[in-house]
Amino acid sequence: MKSLYFSRSKRLANSFVFILPLLILYEAGIAFYGSALKNTADTITKTPLTLFGKSGSLVFNLLVIVFLLVAVFYIEKEHNLNVFLYFPMFIESVVYALFIGYVAGFVVYKVLFPYLLAMPFHWETGGGILLSVGAGVYEEIVFRLLLVSAFYLFITKVLKASKPLSAVVSIIFSALIFTIMHYIGGLSGAFTYTSFMFRMLSGIILACIFMFRGLGIAVYTHAIYNVLAVLKLFQG
Known part of the structure; x- marks a missing residue:
């Protein structure tokens, strides 16, 4: 039963259905709020759609x-559509998000740089939560689904x-x-050794x-961590 959960939760089709609510929340x-608040990875992902002009958003939707x-x-064809699968996936993502916040945060901010404790998130709460969700979805698609997969295939093949x-x-x-891209663009932060190391370890x-x-759990882990960081749960 446990192996069946790990197998199904990792599948890309289940991951896509799982992250769809976050995608809808971010796009809405x-x-x-307006496009000025867009996540950098979001912009990268949608750049090819600018060929369609004002219809780009419609094409994306x-x-x-x-x-x-x-x-x-695909899920129906495989006879494994089960909405109850997504609850343990969410709980698993929360556990990983707390691990990044507390364990990775402790390593960087308490062990490596105990005198430089500035966390890398300083966004206004409303827009910050929205960016958190967008980062979870689009940064995982760009830096994990596309980049990790491309590197892996190139190196192996x-x-x-x-x-x-x-x-x-x-x-x-x-x-x-992933770490370097956080210092590029309109929403980039100032470079510090702590933020660099924390983002590198998180990446x-x-x-x-x-x-x-799988992608779905990575997306939710990223988004949940970012939201909790914006709410200052990991600061202090």
Whole structure:
């Protein structure tokens, strides 16, 4: 039973259905707040849709509907559509988010840099929660689903490296790019050694979660951690 849960919860189709509420929440919030609040990874993901001009948002929404229908069809075909699957996935994500906040936070802010305790989140609460959700969805799609997968396939298929080595290199390089991107763009923060190390460590943890537990749980872990950080649960 436990192995069945781990197998089903990791599948991309179940992950997509799982993250759909976060995607809807973020897109509705952007429509309310305005595009100036967009997450950088969101902008990267939707850049190809600018070819459609003002219809870009409509095309994106249609793609979301198509992916949802395909995901539901695939799950039904496999006879494993079970809404009760998503509750333990959410709880698992909460556990990982608390691990990042308390354990990774302790390592960076108490052990490595005990005299520099500034956390990397200083957003206004309403917009900050919206950005937290967007970061969870789009940064995991860009930096984990696309980047980790691309690195892994390139290293295993082109460079012919072993799978364990490919996984380690993919995780580290994707985490490094993920960290650097937080200092680029209009919503970027000032560089500090603490924020760099914390984001690097978080990127490694999230990449591991993606590889071993799937996209959906990685998305919720990221989003839940960000929301709790905005609410200052991990500060003090």
